[in-house]
Amino acid sequence: MKRFLIIDDDEGMCWALKKALEHENRDILTATSGSDGLALFDAYQIDLILLDIKMQDTNGLDVLQQIRQKNLEVPVLIMTGYSSLSIALQAIEKGATGYITKPVQIPRLKETIQKIFPEDNITEGV
Incomplete structure (x- = not known):
């Protein structure tokens, strides 16, 4: 099972992305602050991070830098409006795997994720 972490200070965005990416073979965690996102990253094995670049409590680039200090391998997709x-x-x-603009185009996001995980049919059923 793949575990994704969405870090975005907009609760609506977290909810929308979670619903769009949910699948029986996927666990989606969300955090509405950089600090909460880092805590979840430390607590769980994460396979992919969707990270907002501009949040109220921190800059997404700072969060990315902290993630990279802990793990160089996990794919991180930066999102920004x-x-x-x-x-x-x-x-x-700073080590981002990719860059997605808001409003997030779900089909494009799914294609990007499929490129990151070509061995899995990650977009199936969604």
């Missing part, structure tokens, strides 16, 4: 080449480059330089 503030699309800019500069932010995308900073995220990639």
Whole structure:
């Protein structure tokens, strides 16, 4: 079973992404702050992180940096409503696997996840 962690200070976004990505072979955890997200990351084996870049309590790039200090392998997809080449480059330089703009296009997100996990039919049934 794959376990995804969504870190976004918008509870509605967390809920919408959780519903869109739920599947019987997948466990979706959500956190509405960077600190709560890091606590969940420490407590569970996480296979994929969807991380908002701009949150009220912290900068998503700082959270990404802390994740990378603990684990270099877990895929992290940065999400933002503030699309800019500069932010995308900073995220990639800090170890992000990919970059998704908001509003999140669910089919595109699922395609991106399928590329990360080609051995699994991760988008099946959703």
